[in-house]
Amino acid sequence: MIIATIVIIFFLFAALGMPIAFAMGMASLTAILVAGMDFMVLPGKMVHAVDSFPLMAIPLFMLAGQLMLRGGIMDPLIDFVNALIGRVRGGLAHVTVASAMLFSSVSGVAVADATALGGALGPALSKTYPRPFAASIVAAASCMGPIIPPSGAMIVYAVMAGNVSVAGLFLAGIVPGVLIGISMMGLCTYIAYRRGYPPTGDAFNWRKLVRETLRSIPIFLMPIIVIGGIIAGAFTPTEGAAIAVAYALLIGFFFTRKLKLADLPVALFNAAIVTAVVGALIAFSTTVTYLFTIERVADLIVEWFGSYTTSPYVFICLVMVALLVLGAFVEGNSLIIMVAPVLAPVALSFGLDPIYFGFLFVMNIVLGSITPPVGILLFVTAGIWNEPITNIIKAIWPFIVLLYSVLVLLVLVPDIFMFLPKLMGFAK
Amino acid sequence: MKLFERCLLAIDKVSSYAVIGLMAVLTVVIIIQVVLRYFFNESLDWSWVVPRICFVWIIFLAIPLGIKRGVHASIDIVPRLLPERVRTLLYRLLTGCLIILMMVVTYNAILIAQKTWHYMMPLIDISLANFYVAIIISGIHSTLHFVRLIWTGPPLSSSFDIMETSEDSLDQ
Numbered sequence: 001m002i003i004a005t006i007v008i009i010f011f012l013f014a015a016l017g018m019p020i021a022f023a024m025g026m027a028s029l030t031a032i033l034v035a036g037m038d039f040m041v042l043p044g045k046m047v048h049a050v051d052s053f054p055l056m057a058i059p060l061f062m063l064a065g066q067l068m069l070r071g072g073i074m075d076p077l078i079d080f081v082n083a084l085i086g087r088v089r090g091g092l093a094h095v096t097v098a099s100a101m102l103f104s105s106v107s108g109v110a111v112a113d114a115t116a117l118g119g120a121l122g123p124a125l126s127k128t129y130p131r132p133f134a135a136s137i138v139a140a141a142s143c144m145g146p147i148i149p150p151s152g153a154m155i156v157y158a159v160m161a162g163n164v165s166v167a168g169l170f171l172a173g174i175v176p177g178v179l180i181g182i183s184m185m186g187l188c189t190y191i192a193y194r195r196g197y198p199p200t201g202d203a204f205n206w207r208k209l210v211r212e213t214l215r216s217i218p219i220f221l222m223p224i225i226v227i228g229g230i231i232a233g234a235f236t237p238t239e240g241a242a243i244a245v246a247y248a249l250l251i252g253f254f255f256t257r258k259l260k261l262a263d264l265p266v267a268l269f270n271a272a273i274v275t276a277v278v279g280a281l282i283a284f285s286t287t288v289t290y291l292f293t294i295e296r297v298a299d300l301i302v303e304w305f306g307s308y309t310t311s312p313y314v315f316i317c318l319v320m321v322a323l324l325v326l327g328a329f330v331e332g333n334s335l336i337i338m339v340a341p342v343l344a345p346v347a348l349s350f351g352l353d354p355i356y357f358g359f360l361f362v363m364n365i366v367l368g369s370i371t372p373p374v375g376i377l378l379f380v381t382a383g384i385w386n387e388p389i390t391n392i393i394k395a396i397w398p399f400i401v402l403l404y405s406v407l408v409l410l411v412l413v414p415d416i417f418m419f420l421p422k423l424m425g426f427a428k
Numbered sequence: 429m430k431l432f433e434r435c436l437l438a439i440d441k442v443s444s445y446a447v448i449g450l451m452a453v454l455t456v457v458i459i460i461q462v463v464l465r466y467f468f469n470e471s472l473d474w475s476w477v478v479p480r481i482c483f484v485w486i487i488f489l490a491i492p493l494g495i496k497r498g499v500h501a502s503i504d505i506v507p508r509l510l511p512e513r514v515r516t517l518l519y520r521l522l523t524g525c526l527i528i529l530m531m532v533v534t535y536n537a538i539l540i541a542q543k544t545w546h547y548m549m550p551l552i553d554i555s556l557a558n559f560y561v562a563i564i565i566s567g568i569h570s571t572l573h574f575v576r577l578i579w580t581g582p583p584l585s586s587s588f589d590i591m592e593t594s595e596d597s598l599d600q
Contacts, residue, residue, distance in 0.1 A: 017507040018522045019500035025529050043537040047559040050487050051480055059486070060455065235462065242458040268451040269444060275483075276490030277499055283487065331501035374505065 003295050006031045006288055020334040021280035028287035035291065042287055049286035050279050053238055054159050054166065058278060060241030061150045063271040064248045065107030068222070070267060071252025071259040074120040076216045077102050083212040086204030090192025092128050093137050094185050095201070096121050100141035101181040104148035105223035106244070108155070109274070110332075110369055113145035114138055114377055118384035126385070128200055132395035133191075135381040139370050139392065140184060140399035142377055146332075146366050148177030149227045150244070153362045155237060156278060156336050161344035164354040166237045167230050168426030172359040172417045179416065180406055187402050218255050222247050231424060281337045289341045298345040305346065312350040316357070316411070319343060320364050327368020331376060335365055355427040359417055363410065367403050370396060429579065436572055440496060443569060447489050454482035473551045481549075484559050488566035495573045498582060520578050527574045534567030 010027035014020055025042075032039055081098040085091055100117055107113055117138045125134035146153040149170035158164045191197070202208070222244060230240040252259025292298070305315055326335055340361065347357040370377045372393045382389040410417055421427040461475040494500050507515050541560035549556055 013522065013525070014503055015506050016518060016522060017502055017504050018526070019502040021500050022526050022529060025533070026525060029529055029532060039532055039536045040540055043533055043540055043560060043563050046533070046563060047484060051484055051559070053476075053480070056454065056458070056479060056483050059451065059483075060458070063451070063455065235466075238458065239462045242455065242462050245455055246459050264452075265448045268448045268455075272447045272451045272486050272490045273494055273497070273499060276487050276494045277501065279487030280491050280494065280500060329503055329505070334501050374503065376501075 002031050002035050002291055003297060005034045006291060010288075014330075019280075020331065020338075021277075021284045024281070024288055024338070025284035028284065028291070031291050032287070041290070045286045045290055046283040049282050052159060054155065054236070055279075055282070057150075057155050057166075057237040057241040058152050059271040059275040060238065060245055061108045061152060061155075062112070062274050063267055064222075064241060064244035065109070065112050066267040066270055067245065067248035067252055067259060067263070068106050068219070069112075069116050070263040071248060072256040073106070073219050073251065074099070074103070074116060076212070076219060076256070078120060080212040080216040082201050083205070083209040085201060087199050087201045088189070089199045090188045090197055091200035092121070092125060093188035093192065093197075096125060096137050097141045097181055097184045097188060100138075100144050101148060101177065102220075104144040104177065105150075105227070106219070106248075107145055108150040108152040110142045110145040110366065110377055111380055114142035114380045115384070117142060118381060122384055129197060130395070131385050131387050132391040135385040135387055135392045136396035136399060137188065138384070139375075139377040139381040139396055140403065141181075142380075143366050143370055143403060144177050144180055146362065147173045147180065149173050149223070149230075150237070150241070151362070152278075153332055153336060153365060154358070156282075156333055157340050157358050157362050160282070160337055160340040161354065161358060162341070163344070163348070164358045165426050167233070168355040168421045168424075169358050169362070170227060171231055171420040171424055171426060172355055173362075174420060176359075176363065176406065176410055176417045180403065183402055183406060184399065187398060191398065218251055222251070278333050278337075281334055285337050288338075292342060297342055298349075301342065301346050302349045305350075310350075312347075312352050315347070315350045316352065316360065319347075320360065320407075320411070323361065323364040324368065324371070327365055328371040329374055330368075332365040332369055335368070336361070353418070353427045355421045356414060356418055360407075360411065363407055367400075367407060370400060370403070433576070436576060439569060439572070440493060443489050443493060447486055447493065450482040450486050450489070454479045454486065457482075477549055477552045477554075481554065481558060485562045488562040489569075491566050492569035492573050495570055495577075516581060519582055523574050523578045527571055527578075530567045530571045530574065534564055534571070537561075537563040537567060 006027045009030045010023050013023035013026050018026070028042060029039075032041060078095060078099050081095045081102065085094045085098065088094065096117060099121065100113055103113055103116055107116070122134070122138070125137065128134075145151070151170065151173060154169040154173065155166055158166045158169060225247065226240045226244045229235050229243065230237050235243065249259070309315065323335070323339070326339070343361070344354065344357065348354065369375050372378065378389055378392055378396070382392055418427055457475050457478050461472060464470040464472060507518060510518065537560045541557040541564065544557045544560065545555055547556040548554065
């Protein structure tokens with residue numbers, strides 16, 4: 001009865017357009033009423049859920065990304081990528097994808113990547129390519145944000161699932177992130193030749209590449225120090241994020257010298273707002289998770305799955321299909337916060353490694369962010385380019401097919417993303 | 429209504445500056461803690477408690493600021509299919525439900541705050557009830573925004589233009 005109440009009330013309010021966090025709150029409120037429990041459970045659980053040291057990594061990484069952006073790191077990054085790629089057909093599309101890969105290593109949020117890339121490369125992309133294609137490159141490339149570490153989505157997943165190492169998930173994301181980047185560049189080359197897009201950029205020059213590499217080294221050092229430190233166990237993700245903020249301040253004030261004191265309040269405020277969005281979801285959903293635990297929902301799901309299959313691969317495939325469908329309608333972090341606490345223990349009971357399940361879970365969520373009809377990145381780029389979303393959907397489908405192909409490949413050959421976590425002892 | 433809007437704007441401004449200040453304190457304290465631990469092999473006891481307090485307060489103080497900007501994720505497929513008048517009516521009805529939710533949360537947070545007022549946090553002389561005070565302020569502030577939204581309709585901004593809207597708000 002309690003489970004049915006939660007599910008019905010949540011879906012009713014969410015489908016009618018109530019923000020998901022508050023729809024969770026309404027479901028909790030009604031379920032508490034049905035269960036005859038004390039309403040004081042609600043604020044009590046809300047505080048307990050967000051009083052979390054690991055979660056503090058989210059605003060700090062967000063802040064570091066914003067400070068790096070406001071500190072003007074996009075210019076040296078793009079100059080470096082231009083020097084590396086030289087003059088090739090579809091060159092600007094390559095530059096966009098490669099810049100997204102590099103920016104993803106300092107930012108962990110796809111939307112932040114899309115706004116940064118759209119701002120820095122949008123005008124040039126629009127001059128060179130049709131606007132829907134330009135927007136679709138940025139939307140697709142931004143998907144690497146939460147896959148290449150650091151990743152806000154991975155931190156949220158690790159906190160909500162409860163038994164997963166953030167460092168292990170970060171490690172799992174490195175190879176797929178690079179794989180996606182390289183295959184996306186291959187696709188851009190194919191599209192450029194097929195549609196006759198002109199070559200762009202200056203001819204390749206070793207001296208220029210060395211000069212731009214030296215200029216960009218301080219930027220490249222940040223992910224090496226921060227992610228390297230987290231993976232090596234030298235510091236926690238939250239401490240790593242704090243180091244990233246300190247490093248971003250040094251880069252912005254003393255290296256690029258483009259960061260101004262006036263930029264700090266806005267960067268701090270933006271980081272806080274993003275934290276509140278995730279925090280509201282966690283705070284309001286925690287009572288639902290608590291009631292699900294009391295009602296043994298995870299056990300019921302295990303029993304239900306067990307009556308059909310005992311194969312972990314069938315389970316993971318069913319979960320992925322469900323996430324792909326849900327991910328096309330529900331925002332990523334909301335989905336992680338709603339589903340991960342329920343499904344992570346079920347995955348464990350099927351004998352799936354927490355890093356394996358966690359990474360595939362996050363990857364599914366990320367792909368949901370560019371999947372029509374409501375992928376958030378489609379709306380972001382439609383907003384930046386002021387282009388109807390239907391035009392972007394028409395242009396982005398080759399990238400969507402590519403990303404889902406990579407996902408299928410990762411499911412079929414899990415060692416592609418699991419060998420690094422295994423090598424470092426995060427998975428068996 | 430104008431007086432109400434002006435008062436709400438003033439509350440938003442105070443809350444925004446509080447959020448910025450808390451975010452700065454959280455960041456600086458964690459950086460100091462990391463530096464002390466790795467370079468001087470020292471640790472400040474209170475430095476684990478202060479970021480916790482700041483973090484909880486940031487989340488609850490910023491929730492109403494997020495409501496103002498319409499950044500809390502929602503699924504708007506069904507409302508988009510409805511005629512304008514029905515959509516507006518539905519929006520007001522849902523916002524009314526949210527006022528009830530916030531009032532229940534706020535009232536119960538007041539009850540817990542009263543019960544926990546005399547319990548102190550470890551390592552620092554601050555009442556445990558401070559967390560619930562954050563919820564109370566957040567609940568009241570959110571309720572005021574929902575009341576305003578019933579009057580004015582949904583905010584025009586959405587989740588992807590946080591940067592622009594936040595800058596605007598700070599300049600107000």
